[in-house]
Ligand SMILES: Nc1ncnc2c1ncn2[C@@H]1O[C@H](COP(=O)(O)OP(=O)(O)OP(=O)(O)O)[C@@H](O)[C@H]1O
C-alpha cells in the first residue's frame with residue numbers, strides 16, 4: 187500500500203490508521219468536516235472571548251487606567267480627624283499660617299473649602315504671563331494653575347522605576363485662525379510622548395511633531411480632528427498655516443480617535459484642541475512652569491505604588507516638610523472614577539487612599555459592559571460548537587464501528603499473530619483520533635480565518651492566542667478518544683477465532 | 690514439544706452442549722511433521738486452535754515446551770502466539786491493501802517490547818520471503834499473486850518471528866493439486882532446514898501422506914495415530 191510505504195518513518199499504528207481511513211474516503215471526509223466545523227467554532231469562540239478581553243483592556247488603558255496626572259497646586263479636599271472635608275491648599279495654608287505683610291490678596295473661601303488664588307493674581311509671584319498675553323494680544327486666553335511644577339520635575343519623574351512615558355503639559359484656551367475662519371478651542375503645549383500615552387489616538391493625516399521640532403521650539407501644530415474639520419473641512423490641512431496669538435504655525439498632522447468608544451466631539455478637549463511642543467509654548471509665552479505632567483505606568487497594577495513614589499519625589503524636590511501638605515495634586519483614573527462617582531468626598535478619599543490596587547476595581551467595572559456583550563456571542567458559538575462536535579463525534583463513532591466491522595477478519599489475524607487486546611484497542615483509538623485531529627487542524631485554520639473575517643467585517647475584536655489553538659486541538663483529540671472508545675473496545679474484545687471466521 | 694492430556698472442549702449453544710473434543714491425550718516431539726485428517730466436524734480445527742493458543746480447553750492440560758499454557762491470561766497467550774507459533778489459514782488471510790513484504794512484517798509489529806524498527810522489520814520480512822522463494826514478489830499486492838504464491842506469503846508471515854511450531858488449517862484447501870504439493874514441499878523443507886514442528890490439517894489423503902505422522906480424528910477423539918516415514922512421493926501424484 188502506497189500510503190503505508192510513504193509513512194514508513196512513523197509509528198506503524200499511525201500508518202495503519204491513516205491507511206484504513208483512506209478506505210472510506212467520503213465518510214472520513216464528511217466526518218472530518220463535522221469535526222472541523224466544531225473545532226473552528228470553538229476557536230472562534232475563544233478568539234471572540236480573548237478579543238473582548240483585549241479590547242476591554244485597551245479601552246481601559248485608553249481610559250487612562252495606567253495614567254497618572256500630576257497637576258500643579260493642591261485643590262483636593264482632604265478628610266480631617268473629625269471626618270469633615272476640609273481644604274488643604276498648599277499655597278493657602280502657607281499664606282494663612284504665615285502671611286507675609288506684602289501679600290495683599292487672600293484666598294477665596296467657599297464654604298469650608300479654601301481655593302487658591304490664581305498665581306497671576308498674586309503680584310509677588312514671579313509671573314511673566316500677563317505680559318506675554320499682552321504682547322500676544324490675546325486676552326481671552328489664560329493659564330490656570332499654581333506654578334509649582336517644572337520641566338526638571340518632569341525629568342526627575344522620567345527617571346523613576348515603573349514609568350513608561352512622561353508628557354509635560356501647558357494648557358490654555360486659544361483662538362485659532364485660518365483665512366477668514368476662526369475657532370475657539372483648547373491649546374495644549376505638550377510633549378512628543380503624548381502620542382504614546384494616548385493609546386486610542388491615531389493620526390488621520392501627517393505626523394506628530396518630532397523630537398527636533400520640540401527641542402528647537404518650532405512653531406508646528408497638530409490639530410485635533412474637530413479643529414481640522416472646522417477650519418479646513420474635508421481637506422488634508424498638513425502643510426497649511428494656522429494662526430494663533432498672531433503667530434503662524436505650520437500644521438504637521440491631524441489626530442483622531444481610533445476607539446469606537448470615544449468619538450471626536452466639539453468641546454471634548456482632546457480632538458477639539460490643537461497641540462504644539464510645550465517648548466514652543468514656553469518660548470512664545472515666556473513661561474518656565476508646567477500646568478501638569480502626565481505619566482503612564484508601565485504596568486496597570488503599578489499605578490498606586492508609582493503615584494506614591496512620584497509624590498515622595500516631588501515633596502523632596504519641592505522641599506516640603508512632613509507637616510506640610512503637597513503643593514501638587516496627583517490623580518489617577520481610578521481615584522478620578524471614584525471621586526466623580528457620586529460618593530461623598532470623604533468616603534471617596536478614604537477609599538482612594540486605602541484600597542490598594544484600586545485601579546483593578548474600576549477595571550472590573552469597565553470590563554463588565556463589554557464582557558456582557560461578548561458573552562451573548564460566545565454562548566451562541568458554544569452552542570454551535572457543541573452541536574457540530576456532537577455530530578462530528580457521532581460520525582467518528584459510526585465510521586470507526588464501520589471500520590471495525592469491515593476489518594473483523596483483519597483483527598482476527600492480528601490477534602492470531604500476537605496482537606494483544608490493548609494493541610487492537612490502541613489501533614482503533616488512533617484511527618478515531620486521526621480523523622478528529624485532521625478535522626482539528628482543518629478547523630483551526632478555518633477558525634483563524636473566521637476570526638479574522640469577524641474582525642474585519644463586524645469590527646469585533648478577535649484574538650487567536652496560542653493557548654486557544656491548543657485548547658481547540660485538545661478538544662478535537664478529546665472528541666476522537668471519547669467517541670472512538672466504544673468501537674475500539676468492541677474491536678479489542680473480539681474473539682480471535684470468531685473474528686477469523688467472520689464473513 | 691507438545692504434551693496434551695485429557696483435553697476436552699465444549700461449546701454451549703443455547704441449551705445444547707456440543708462436545709467438540711472428548712478427551713485427547715497425545716505427545717508431539719520437536720521436528721515432527723504431523724498431518725491431521727478426519728471427517729468434517731470431528732474437532733480438528735478446535736484442536737488446532739487450542740494448540741495455537743487461540744482458544745483454551747474446557748478441561749485437561751496442554752503443555753507447550755513443558756509449560757502449561759491451558760489457562761494463561763489473554764495477553765500471555767498473545768505473546769506465546771507471537772513468539773512460538775506460526776499460523777497458516779485456508780483462506781490465506783492476507784491484508785489486501787498491503788504489499789507482500791508488509792503482510793509478512795505484520796507479526797513484528799506485536800513483538801515483546803513494542804514493534805521492531807522499520808528497517809529490521811523489513812530485513813526480516815525479506816529473509817522470510819526468500820525462504821518461501823518469493824524474493825521477486827516483495828512489492829506485489831495479494832491480488833497480483835497466484836493462490837499458491839499468496840499461501841507462500843502467508844507461510845513467510847508465519848515464519849517471520851522464528852516460531853517453533855507451525856500450524857496450518859487446510860492450507861491447501863483453496864489450491865489445485867500441483868500448487869498444493871508445492872506448498873507441502875515448502876513445509877517439508879522448513880522442517881528439514883529450520884527444525885520446525887509442523888501440524889497440518891487436510892482432507893486429502895495424498896497431502897496427508899507428506900507427514901511423518903498422521904492423526905485421524907473422529908467425533909472429538911483420536912481414531913488412528915500412524916507413524917512412519919513419508920508415504921507418498923511428492924511430485925508423482927498429479928503429473
Ligand atoms: N464456536 C463454536 N460454537 C459452537 N460449536 C462449535 C464452534 N466451533 C466448532 N463447533 C463445533 O465443534 C465441532 C468441531 O468443529 P471443528 O471446526 O473443530 O471441526 P473440523 O474437524 O475442523 O471440521 P472441518 O473439517 O469441517 O473443518 C463441530 O460440531 C462444530 O459444530
Ligand SMILES: [Mg+2]
Nearest residue numbers: 733734735858
Ligand atoms: Mg476445520
